[in-house]
Amino acid sequence: MSKKNIENPLPSNEKAASYLENARQILSEKARKDDGEYRNIRYVKMASRTAYSAALLIIDEYLKQHEGVKFKKPTSIEDYTDRLRKYDKKLLVLLLEVYDELHIVGYYYGTRSVNTIQTGLENVRKMLTYI
Numbered sequence: 001m002s003k004k005n006i007e008n009p010l011p012s013n014e015k016a017a018s019y020l021e022n023a024r025q026i027l028s029e030k031a032r033k034d035d036g037e038y039r040n041i042r043y044v045k046m047a048s049r050t051a052y053s054a055a056l057l058i059i060d061e062y063l064k065q066h067e068g069v070k071f072k073k074p075t076s077i078e079d080y081t082d083r084l085r086k087y088d089k090k091l092l093v094l095l096l097e098v099y100d101e102l103h104i105v106g107y108y109y110g111t112r113s114v115n116t117i118q119t120g121l122e123n124v125r126k127m128l129t130y131i
Contacts, residue, residue: 012061013131019054020124023047033114041110044117048106055098055124059084061131062091091130098123 010018026047032039059080064071066087074080077099084092101120105111 012057012064013128016054016057016061016124016128016131019050019057020121020128023051023054023121026050027117036114037112038114038117039112041112044112045107045110048102048117048120051121051124052098052102052107055095055102055127056080058124058127058131059091059095062087065131088130091127094123094127098127 009015024047026043027033027038030040030043031047038044060073063074063083067083074083080095081092084095098120101116101123105113106117106120111117
């Protein structure tokens with residue numbers, strides 16, 4: 001068997017940016033926007049989950065940078081917020097907004113609102129500047 005080459009994985013910021021771009025692509029190609037609404041909820045949910053994953057990658061990297069060898073991956077949104085509260089309140093606010101816009105409203109409820117999803121994507125983009 002051959003081993004996969006994992007010596008040069010993408011840096012976290014590039015990986016998160018790639019996830020964000022994938023989410024935008026899913027929305028533009030498959031979700032079918034019409035009069036401020038997305039028509040295909042399945043792809044809205046998929047894009048929301050992908051963009052939210054980008055946000056968590058960003059927070060993980062941010063915490064790694066601040067906690068160093070003590071870093072342990074958070075296991076819940078409460079864990080993320082408790083730990084992030086110690087370092088940066090603005091980033092914490094962005095995470096909470098992304099959690100609401102993309103994870104709860106976009107992924108769980110499957111909103112059709114273009115504005116809600118686009119606001120969530122923009123907040124993830126802002127989060128990228130922190131790493």
